[in-house]
Amino acid sequence: MKQQLRSLLRKTEQATERLLHQEVNLAVTGFSGAGKSTFITSLINQLLYVNKYRNLPFWSVVEDGRFIASSLEELADRKVRRFDFSNNRQNLINREWPASTETTSGLSVHIKYRTSNRLLSSVKESLTLKLNIFDYPGEWLLDLVILKQSYPEWCRYAEKLLQQDDSIYNCWRQKLDAESFKVSSITDLSKAFAKKLKSLKSKGFLVSPGRFVLPGDLDGAPILEFFPLPEDFLKRNDESSGELIKILTERFEDFKHNVVKEFFDSYFKSIDRQIMLVDCIQLLKLRDSDCEVVAEAIEELSSIFCYGESNALKRIWSPKIDKVLFAATKSDQVPSDQQHRLQSFIESLFYPTHNKLKFRNTQVSFLTLSSVKCTESLVAEINGEQLHCIKGTLSENGEDMVVFPGLLPDTIESIHNSDYDLPEYLPPLLRGQEIPHIRMGKLLEFIVGDLFL
Numbered sequence: 449m450k451q452q453l454r455s456l457l458r459k460t461e462q463a464t465e466r467l468l469h470q471e472v473n474l475a476v477t478g479f480s481g482a483g484k485s486t487f488i489t490s491l492i493n494q495l496l497y498v499n500k501y502r503n504l505p506f507w508s509v510v511e512d513g514r515f516i517a518s519s520l521e522e523l524a525d526r527k528v529r530r531f532d533f534s535n536n537r538q539n540l541i542n543r544e545w546p547a548s549t550e551t552t553s554g555l556s557v558h559i560k561y562r563t564s565n566r567l568l569s570s571v572k573e574s575l576t577l578k579l580n581i582f583d584y585p586g587e588w589l590l591d592l593v594i595l596k597q598s599y600p601e602w603c604r605y606a607e608k609l610l611q612q613d614d615s616i617y618n619c620w621r622q623k624l625d626a627e628s629f630k631v632s633s634i635t636d637l638s639k640a641f642a643k644k645l646k647s648l649k650s651k652g653f654l655v656s657p658g659r660f661v662l663p664g665d666l667d668g669a670p671i672l673e674f675f676p677l678p679e680d681f682l683k684r685n686d687e688s689s690g691e692l693i694k695i696l697t698e699r700f701e702d703f704k705h706n707v708v709k710e711f712f713d714s715y716f717k718s719i720d721r722q723i724m725l726v727d728c729i730q731l732l733k734l735r736d737s738d739c740e741v742v743a744e745a746i747e748e749l750s751s752i753f754c755y756g757e758s759n760a761l762k763r764i765w766s767p768k769i770d771k772v773l774f775a776a777t778k779s780d781q782v783p784s785d786q787q788h789r790l791q792s793f794i795e796s797l798f799y800p801t802h803n804k805l806k807f808r809n810t811q812v813s814f815l816t817l818s819s820v821k822c823t824e825s826l827v828a829e830i831n832g833e834q835l836h837c838i839k840g841t842l843s844e845n846g847e848d849m850v851v852f853p854g855l856l857p858d859t860i861e862s863i864h865n866s867d868y869d870l871p872e873y874l875p876p877l878l879r880g881q882e883i884p885h886i887r888m889g890k891l892l893e894f895i896v897g898d899l900f901l
Contacts, residue, residue, distance in 0.1 A: 471578040472899055473718055473767070478725035479654055479742070480586035483777050483819065485546040487725055488555075488583055489536040490819035493883045494892075495557050495579075496520065501882045504889035509561055509900045516560040516574055523580055529553040531583055540820065540883065543841075543874045551664050552715055554582040563901045577899055582715055587649075587658030590745055591708050592716075592752045594657065599697040605656075606676035610644060612653050612741070620644050624678065631692050634673055641675040652733065654745055659707060671707060674699040716753060718767045721895050728776045728793055732857070732868050739797065739860050747801045757809035771811045773894055774798050779816040779886050781870050782856060783836035784825040790816045792858040813894050818886040822873045826850070840873040 476484050476491075495518045498504050509515050522530060531553040536546035557579045568575065594602060610617040623640050642660040649655050659666055666672055674696050681689060724746065731739050756768040776794040779787065795802070795814050805812050823840035828850050830837070839850045854867040876884055 470575060470899075471580065472720045472896060473580045473582065474895065475582050475716060475719040475722045475769075476725065477589060477722060478586055478727075479589055479745075480548065480649070480658075481730060482586055482725040482727050484583055484586060484725060485536055485549050486540075487723075487777070487819040488531060488581055489533055489540065489546055490883050490885055491581070491888065492520065492531075492533050492555065492557060493537060493881065494885065494888050495559065497881050503882065503885070504892060506887075507889040507892045508897055509559075510889070512564070514562040514564065514900065516562060518557055518559045521556045521558050521578075523554045523556050528582075531555040531581070537883075540875045541878050543877065545875060549583055549585045550662060552582070552584040552711075554580060556580045561900055565901050568901060575901060577896065579896060582719075584711075584715060585658065585662050585664070587655075587662040588711060589658070589749070590654055590656040591658050592712055593745070593748045594704050594708050595712065595752060596748075597704075599693075599700045600682050602700060603676040603682060604679065607678065609648070609653070609655060613648060613651060616644050616647050621678075631695060634675075634692075634695065637675045638673040642672070652730070654741060657703070657708075659703075666707065671699070671703055674703065712752070719753070719769050720767055720771075722753070722769050722772045723891070723895065724772065724774050725777050726774060726794060726797070727778060728790060728797075729778045729781055729870060731797075732863065732866060739863055743797050743800070743860065746798055747804070750801045750804050755805055755808045755810040769810065771895060772805055772813075773891060774802075774812070774814045775891065776814070776816045778818055780818040780821045780823045780825070781838055781840075781853070781873070782816070782825075783838060783853070785836045786856045787816060789856040789858040793856065793860070796859040796861070815887060815891055815894070817888060817891060819883075819888065820875055821884040821886050822876045828852070838870065841876075843872040843874050846874065 476488055478484050494504055498510060498515060499517065502510075504510050520533065529551055533555060539546045559577045559579060560574050561577065563572070563575050593605075597605060607617075610620055620641070624637070645655040645657075645660050649661050655661060657672075659672060663669070663672060677693065677696065682693065684690075726742075731742060754768050755770075755772070757770055774794055776790050779790060782790045791814065794816070798814075802812050802814075823838045826837055826839055827834055828837045829835075830852050835852045837850050837852045839848065841848050849871075851870060853870045856868045857863045857866040
């Protein structure tokens with residue numbers, strides 16, 4: 449009875465805080481390689497050391513002198529693994545990028561501030577906003593699209609994914625033909641399908657199911673033993689093919705409900721605000737058709753998440769994502785005279801999604817930023833011409849180099865005419881606890897600025 453009472457009191461307290469907009473769940477989303485771990489590490493660091501470095505301009509609670517202090521806390525849900533902020537920060541100090549996320553995790557940053565509301569200030573000298581930040585493997589994001597699909601629909605979707613690379617697709621079809629679609633071959637064909645997805649991912653393509661590439665605690669589990677069948681086989685009516693289709697359909701539905709839906713319900717059902725990170729620099733290395741795949745994937749996901757106008761009561765009983773920020777990362781790797789082109793490019797890339805979210809009364813913004821600024825923009829003379837260039841420390845040899853990257857495309861349609869290219873860079877040499885960044889203050893102002901009463 450005492451335990452039930454404590455649980456009820458805790459839930460009541462959480463509901464009261466959400467009623468007062470004093471708790472917000474923030475999902476940092478993005479596909480594999482978008483830099484979520486690095487971004488979250490920098491975001492937490494900026495919040496912890498804002499009083500020391502005054503490094504968040506355009507964030508009104510700081511600009512108005514109302515920010516008091518912040519502390520790093522565990523999430524109320526103790527089943528969620530702790531985000532490894534300390535280790536990730538140490539990686540940056542060692543001039544190494546944080547490792548890719550391999551499981552779900554999170555942390556809560558408690559921000560104490562002085563309210564500007566006269567009535568509230570007469571009752572409490574300060575208020576505390578709990579910013580709950582959630583991270584997860586980018587490989588698992590695209591799996592959410594499966595929630596809307598039947599097994600035959602997923603088969604057609606998976607075949608289209610494989611057809612992005614002719615050699616991988618042809619090899620897969622040959623493997624299917626050799627196995628003759630036997631029930632006894634399900635395990636071997638599932639493993640072969642996973643290998644093809646891994647090959648696609650290594651070439652920079654988006655793949656699904658991401659659990660086949662990064663299974664986490666499902667590694668070796670039978671729930672991942674299914675694969676897509678060709679359209680012509682799905683239309684067969686003989687007994688043997690019917691048995692195989694039945695088994696694969698059951699396993700697909702089991703995966704959809706007990707893995708994908710459980711993942712969504714655990715980490716996205718109660719989200720209030722969302723940041724979608726996009727590595728546009730990496731996208732430029734793909735073809736324009738591949739960029740369109742990314743844009744279409746984001747548009748598909750927009751029908752999965754719960755977007756819409758929110759208020760105090762909805763935050764308790766029916767949470768909706770009422771603010772979304774599309775952030776083009778690595779803006780420091782774009783010369784100063786081309787920053788407007790990066791802004792235009794990301795707006796062009798996600799215009800259809802932007803339009804859908806606006807229709808659902810969701811506030812949307814686009815921003816170019818760098819969570820960790822590792823280069824600088826300068827003007828250099830190259831072949832007798834004064835050009836805006838990028839200077840940074842190369843990952844391959846640790847040498848500083850000045851590079852003219854070319855002209856950045858300003859729309860998705862013009863990407864095939866682009867010669868923009870840059871090498872990989874090391875993180876900057878850090879001094880003290882400060883992590884240099886670009887526009888993280890603007891990001892915070894849009895995402896949570898309105899929640900400081």
